[in-house]
Amino acid sequence: MASAPAPGVVVVFDFDRTIIDWDSDDWVITKLGAADAFLRLRPTMRWNPLMDRMMAELHARGKTAEDIRDCLMSAPLDAHVISSIKTAAALGCDLRVVSDANTFFIETVLAHHGVLGCFSEISTNPARVDADGRLRISPFHDTAAAPHGCSLCPENMCKGKIIEKIQSMADTKNQHFIYIGDGKGDYCPSLKLSEGDYVMPKENYPLWKLICNNKQLLKAEVHPWNSGEDLEKTLLKLVNKMITPPAQVSSLDCSKCEMSKPASTEVGHHQALRVPH
Ligand SMILES: [Mg+2]
Ligand SMILES: [Zn+2]
Numbered sequence: 001m002a003s004a005p006a007p008g009v010v011v012v013f014d015f016d017r018t019i020i021d022w023d024s025d026d027w028v029i030t031k032l033g034a035a036d037a038f039l040r041l042r043p044t045m046r047w048n049p050l051m052d053r054m055m056a057e058l059h060a061r062g063k064t065a066e067d068i069r070d071c072l073m074s075a076p077l078d079a080h081v082i083s084s085i086k087t088a089a090a091l092g093c094d095l096r097v098v099s100d101a102n103t104f105f106i107e108t109v110l111a112h113h114g115v116l117g118c119f120s121e122i123s124t125n126p127a128r129v130d131a132d133g134r135l136r137i138s139p140f141h142d143t144a145a146a147p148h149g150c151s152l153c154p155e156n157m158c159k160g161k162i163i164e165k166i167q168s169m170a171d172t173k174n175q176h177f178i179y180i181g182d183g184k185g186d187y188c189p190s191l192k193l194s195e196g197d198y199v200m201p202k203e204n205y206p207l208w209k210l211i212c213n214n215k216q217l218l219k220a221e222v223h224p225w226n227s228g229e230d231l232e233k234t235l236l237k238l239v240n241k242m243i244t245p246p247a248q249v250s251s252l253d254c255s256k257c258e259m260s261k262p263a264s265t266e267v268g269h270h271q272a273l274r275v276p277h
Helices: 015-019 024-031 035-044 047-060 065-073 079-090 103-112 159-168 184-192 206-213 228-243 246-251 254-260 266-273
Strands: 009-013 094-102 119-125 127-129 135-137 176-181 198-201
Touching: 009 015, 009 079, 009 159, 009 228, 015 024, 015 094, 015 103, 024 035, 024 047, 024 065, 024 103, 035 047, 047 065, 047 094, 047 135, 065 103, 079 094, 079 228, 094 103, 094 159, 103 119, 103 127, 159 176, 159 184, 176 184, 176 228, 184 198, 184 206, 198 206, 198 228
Parallel strands: 009 094, 009 176, 094 119, 176 198
Antiparallel strands: 127 135
């Protein structure tokens, strides 16, 4: 897949309202008819244990894990987002998902649209189907034994801690991040990014608003987007910029030049990067 390596470009995607234009928890609960239970329990429970509880509600109402899978597969995924994932992976970027959804929902959607293999790691709340056939959702962090201690984030997951871990595993100083997200939970990881990194907040959503409130707090460059098409255009423009710095173009071999030929216009870049699928 990685025919033109782009060592050091790490693209981190949030999932809900970023890769998908909807919220997977909301989709499953609403489509499978448990919105009443959700509204009743929401004031009394934190989100992560509530989702585990909602899976119990669905199970009690005769909905199987297969029903949940079918429900997730019936939801749309923007063709531009699929194409941006495939192209970034083909260019050798290290693609990751960091999400407060769960492994079952995310893997189902990404596999259904043929892009699961594009990602090197999915950091999210673990999910499994138990002996009774009920989907169980657990917190990403062991909240009792090892609380993450970040005041910005929900207790089950600090995305900033995940970014710090990826940063600490880097074997090169040339590694740079592109972080794409929309929600409040994406603010903490955005603050962890360094100079030379990029954050792509979804316009008019909580992450974008938090960033706009105090732009000086961020070291990363901010590039908002507002649709799947805009996400693709913005992401591939940034990837192209990162993998073909002008000073290094002459040292690339022919196959790499073929993939990332600098073009004179943004539209040219975009077309040069597109991979048929
Ligand atoms: Mg989100
Ligand atoms: Zn945090």
